[in-house]
Amino acid sequence: MSAKKSILIINQSAPYGSSNGRESLDLALTCSIFEMPVSLLFVGDGLYQLINNQSPEQLQMKKHEAMLSALPMYDIDQIYVTAEDLSENGLTENDLAMPVTLIQRDFIASLIQQNDSVLTF
Template sequence: MPDKKKVLIINRRAPYGRSNARDSLDVALTCGVFEMPISILFADDGVFQLIGNHQAGDIGQKNLSANLAALPMYDIDQLFVCTESLNTHGLTFDSLEHSATQLDQTAIQQLIQDHDVVLTF
């Protein structure tokens, strides 16, 4: 059986307002069911997905934290966050509820090259 393709999902959108964040996590969980190697990068406004205490109910949406918390159950533990995006939004690594490895632009380029499939949401 051939090796499974390594998939990188890049989350660039805020957690609410559009379905991008939820769709990307659904894709990640689906790939996890098929035991595909998955990595997720949070960049641009996507870094807000890693912050805790979202009040999604106030805007009539479900909180994404449960989806993020479920990732390890699907063996998805390769989470990355763009250091530049954190800085741009005035966030610190300590302000993140969900742990992720910080990457600079050079490391992000290498991460993208190391994957067979790259999906951007």
């Protein structure tokens, strides 16, 4: 039997301006159910999906925190954020809803090469 194909999901969309954030997390959970190794990368506006204590109810939308908290139960633990994006947005790891692995932007190309498939939301 062949090895499962790995997938990198790049999140670059703000959490509540479109359905991209929720769809990317749905996809990650679905792939994990089929035992595909999943990595998530949050860059640019996608970083805002990870911020603690958001109040999207005012926009009549659901929080992403419940889906984010489910990731470890689905063995999705490779969650990356660029140190540059954190710094440029005046954020620290303590502002995020979950533990992440900090990488430098120049490591993104290597991360993409390490995976069989890459999807961007």
